Amino acid sequence: MLKKERHDFIMRQINLHNRVLTSDLVQLLNVSEDTIRRDLQELVDDGLLFKVHGGALSKSYHSSFDDSTVYARDSKIIIAKKAVNLIKDGMVVLTGGGTTILEFIKQLPQNIEATFFTISPLVAVELAKYNNIEVILIGGLFSKNSQVTYGGQVITQLSELKADLCLMGTSAIHPEEGLTDTYWEINQLKKAMLAAAKKTAVLCISEKLDIALRLRVCHIESISYLITELDDNHESLTGYLAKEINIL
Amino acid sequence: MLKKERHDFIMRQINLHNRVLTSDLVQLLNVSEDTIRRDLQELVDDGLLFKVHGGALSKSYHSSFDDSTVYARDSKIIIAKKAVNLIKDGMVVLTGGGTTILEFIKQLPQNIEATFFTISPLVAVELAKYNNIEVILIGGLFSKNSQVTYGGQVITQLSELKADLCLMGTSAIHPEEGLTDTYWEINQLKKAMLAAAKKTAVLCISEKLDIALRLRVCHIESISYLITELDDNHESLTGYLAKEINIL
DNA sequence: CGTGTTTTTGCGTTTTATTGCAATTATATA
DNA sequence: TATATAATTGCAATAAAACGCAAAAACACG
Numbered sequence: 001m002l003k004k005e006r007h008d009f010i011m012r013q014i015n016l017h018n019r020v021l022t023s024d025l026v027q028l029l030n031v032s033e034d035t036i037r038r039d040l041q042e043l044v045d046d047g048l049l050f051k052v053h054g055g056a057l058s059k060s061y062h063s064s065f066d067d068s069t070v071y072a073r074d075s076k077i078i079i080a081k082k083a084v085n086l087i088k089d090g091m092v093v094l095t096g097g098g099t100t101i102l103e104f105i106k107q108l109p110q111n112i113e114a115t116f117f118t119i120s121p122l123v124a125v126e127l128a129k130y131n132n133i134e135v136i137l138i139g140g141l142f143s144k145n146s147q148v149t150y151g152g153q154v155i156t157q158l159s160e161l162k163a164d165l166c167l168m169g170t171s172a173i174h175p176e177e178g179l180t181d182t183y184w185e186i187n188q189l190k191k192a193m194l195a196a197a198k199k200t201a202v203l204c205i206s207e208k209l210d211i212a213l214r215l216r217v218c219h220i221e222s223i224s225y226l227i228t229e230l231d232d233n234h235e236s237l238t239g240y241l242a243k244e245i246n247i248l
Numbered sequence: 249m250l251k252k253e254r255h256d257f258i259m260r261q262i263n264l265h266n267r268v269l270t271s272d273l274v275q276l277l278n279v280s281e282d283t284i285r286r287d288l289q290e291l292v293d294d295g296l297l298f299k300v301h302g303g304a305l306s307k308s309y310h311s312s313f314d315d316s317t318v319y320a321r322d323s324k325i326i327i328a329k330k331a332v333n334l335i336k337d338g339m340v341v342l343t344g345g346g347t348t349i350l351e352f353i354k355q356l357p358q359n360i361e362a363t364f365f366t367i368s369p370l371v372a373v374e375l376a377k378y379n380n381i382e383v384i385l386i387g388g389l390f391s392k393n394s395q396v397t398y399g400g401q402v403i404t405q406l407s408e409l410k411a412d413l414c415l416m417g418t419s420a421i422h423p424e425e426g427l428t429d430t431y432w433e434i435n436q437l438k439k440a441m442l443a444a445a446k447k448t449a450v451l452c453i454s455e456k457l458d459i460a461l462r463l464r465v466c467h468i469e470s471i472s473y474l475i476t477e478l479d480d481n482h483e484s485l486t487g488y489l490a491k492e493i494n495i496l
Numbered sequence: 497c498g499t500g501t502t503t504t505t506g507c508g509t510t511t512t513a514t515t516g517c518a519a520t521t522a523t524a525t526a
Numbered sequence: 527t528a529t530a531t532a533a534t535t536g537c538a539a540t541a542a543a544a545c546g547c548a549a550a551a552a553c554a555c556g
Contacts, residue, residue: 002267003514004300022532032516037533053523053532121369121385128392137369137397139387139405144376149385157387251504270542280506285543301513301542 001029006039014049014058016129017106021055024110028131075205075229080104082227082248083167083203089113091164094196095123097148098169100203102126108133117161119148119189143185150189158192166197170204173226175239177212178219187215194218201225201248209236220245249277254287262297262306269303321351323453323477328352330475330496331415331451337361339412342444343371345396346417348451350374356381365409367396367437391433398437406440414445418452421474423487425460426467435463442466449473449496457484468493 001009006029013020025036040056043049049056080103087093090113095101097120105126113132118124124137140154168190172180179202181187194200194217206228225246230236232247241247254277261268273284288304291297297304328351335341338361343349345368353374361380366372372385388402416438420428427450429435442448442465454476473494478484480495489495 002269002300002302002305004305005267033532034517034534035515038515051533121372124369124390125395128390128395131392135390135392137385137387137390139385139397139402142372142376142383142385144379144383147373147376149387154387281542282507282544283505286505 001031003039006031006035007043010039010043010056011048013110014056018058018060019055021110024055027111076100076103077107078229079203079205079227080107083201084108085248086165086167086201086225087112087114091115092162093117094158094161094163094166094193096120096166096168096190096193097123097146100169100205101167104167104203117163119150119154119193121149122147145183146186148189150185155188155192158189158196161196163197164199166193166200168193168200168202170202170208172208172211172213173202173204173220173240174210174212175220175243177216179217179223180211180213181215181217182213184215187217190217194222199224201227203227206230206234206236210239249279251287254279254283255291258287258291258304259296262304266306267303272303320453320455321347324348324351325355326477327451327453327475328355331449332356333496334413334415334449334473335360335362339363340410341365342406342409342411342414342441344368344414344416344438344441345371345394348417348453349415352415352451365411367398367402367441369397370395393431394434396437398433403436403440406444409444411445412447414441414448416441416448416450418450418456420456420459420461421450421452421468421488422458422460423468423491425464427465427471428459428461429463429465430461432463435465438465442470447472449475451475454478454482454484458487 009029010020010025013025022033022036022040026033029036040049040051043056044051047059049058076099079100083104084107087108092115094117095105097118101120101123105123108130110130111132112130115134115136116127117136117138118127119138121137121142124135127133127135138149138154138157140149140157141151142148143150170179171182174180179190181190200223202223202225204226209228220240220243223245225248226240227248228237237247257277258268258273261273270281270284270288274281277284288297288299291304292299295307297306324347327348331352332355335356340363342365343353345366349368349371353371356378358378359380360378363382363384364375365384365386366375367386369385369390372383375381375383386397386402386405388397388405389399390396391398418427419430422428427438429438448471450471450473452474457476468488468491471493473496474488475496476485485495
């Protein structure tokens with residue numbers, strides 16, 4: 001591969017993710033670290049990016065502290081990083097939508113090889129940045145509130161799927177009441193998602209623990225992993241530890 | 249082999265692969281490195297490619313990441329505003345993806361009442377901002393390049409749909425060759441979209457006029473409206489005016 | 497034809513560019 | 527602070543490019 005092509009490749013990565021890791025580039029481009037470092041330095045000299053320890057960031061990076069409440073973002077990153085450990089090469093994964101899931105996608109290693117089904121357009125777009133991930137967007141009615149597809153057609157398609165793992169966010173979880181929701185449509189959707197995967201991981205920031213809403217999706221035992229930003233021996237989690245569920 | 253033949257050979261390689269290696273050319277053309285270098289230099293002087301250490305790259309390849317979309321934005325807004333006039337309350341509309349279509353969505357009147365089918369997640373998200381638009385996202389394999397869903401599942405779903413109007417962007421349109429595309433999958437997709445709507449409007453900035461690519465989607469007569477940023481009596485459009493097609 | 501001129505090409509040499517390695521220094525993270 | 531990870535630096539091997547030169551081929555034209 002020509003140097004210019006490497007540079008273009010790096011810039012494409014930068015434009016997509018706003019960041020690159022030196023180690024990822026070494027793998028993806030199959031050259032030594034030194035070469036990558038020199039490449040990055042040249043791109044810095046051209047004013048196209050800036051280098052940091054471990055990789056490089058896009059010039060527009062600083063302005064990309066765009067979305068959502070900053071304070072919750074740290075927690076979501078912690079959760080996302082834990083969730084990434086569940087993903088192995090070759091897996092078929094089903095995901096819902098929401099900012100936590102989106103953060104999880106962003107934390108995936110660059111060269112991971114997997115198949116992802118999702119009901120969230122934004123997740124699909126984010127997944128498309130990974131070269132070795134096959135992305136299937138499950139289509140149907142599009143919910144203005146949840147920003148995911150839902151309805152009969154989605155549930156039909158989910159019923160034909162068997163994924164290795166389902167990852168979903170939640171608005172409420174409770175040791176006795178299980179996973180609950182407010183809207184019937186979303187409730188149905190989550191039930192279908194649970195049924196479509198061998199195992200399910202629920203990503204949930206601690207402020208949503210011990211809350212029960214009107215409609216039950218499932219009992220707590222139906223969930224394989226509960227992932228929060230807390231240590232797994234934190235007192236808030238004792239109620240969940242008692243059940244057959246892995247706390248991460 | 250004559251010099252001119254070598255040059256043509258090199259340009260064919262460039263057009264095919266966007267790149268050539270000096271060493272490959274030496275082997276393929278059976279001449280010395282010096283000759284190849286001189287050839288490449290002459291092609292550079294003619295502005296047909298540009299040289300890099302180890303070979304040469306095509307001109308178009310060069311611009312692959314520096315996002316030309318910025319300057320064209322004004323044109324796209326003009327196109328989008330024209331396209332909005334085609335939409336009436338109660339319509340069932342099918343749209344593709346791309347920046348021009350996205351701009352069109354943004355230009356829709358806030359209280360419009362319609363049903364939109366789309367293969368583009370980004371379009372779906374944008375449409376969700378309108379309270380009275382029902383959004384159906386057509387699901388399937390997600391294309392990393394085009395950022396739309398495609399493949400057999402999408403085409404099946406499209407075959408069950410009959411929309412009033414289909415709106416699509418295009419990468420090339422030509423008065424004789426019609427609508428053309430480079431990738432087979434996208435070609436199939438566009439054919440299915442055309443078939444799924446009573447009328448079709450093509451949104452197309454003028455720089456894409458009079459270009460023909462490898463695969464034909466349809467003849468120019470199959471299109472109901474051609475929307476560009478130019479006045480409808482602009483000289484570039486005379487070739488299209490001759491056909492049975494509305495220029496907006 | 498023949499002769500002088502121009503173009504094209506390949507060879508040897510020098511110069512420059514690219515890349516990986518090893519040793520050292522700096523930086524992060526538990 | 528200790529340990530792992532990343533960056534820097536100088537160096538050497540390799541690959542590519544540039545340059546001058548000369549042989550060969552093509553061309554121009556009386």
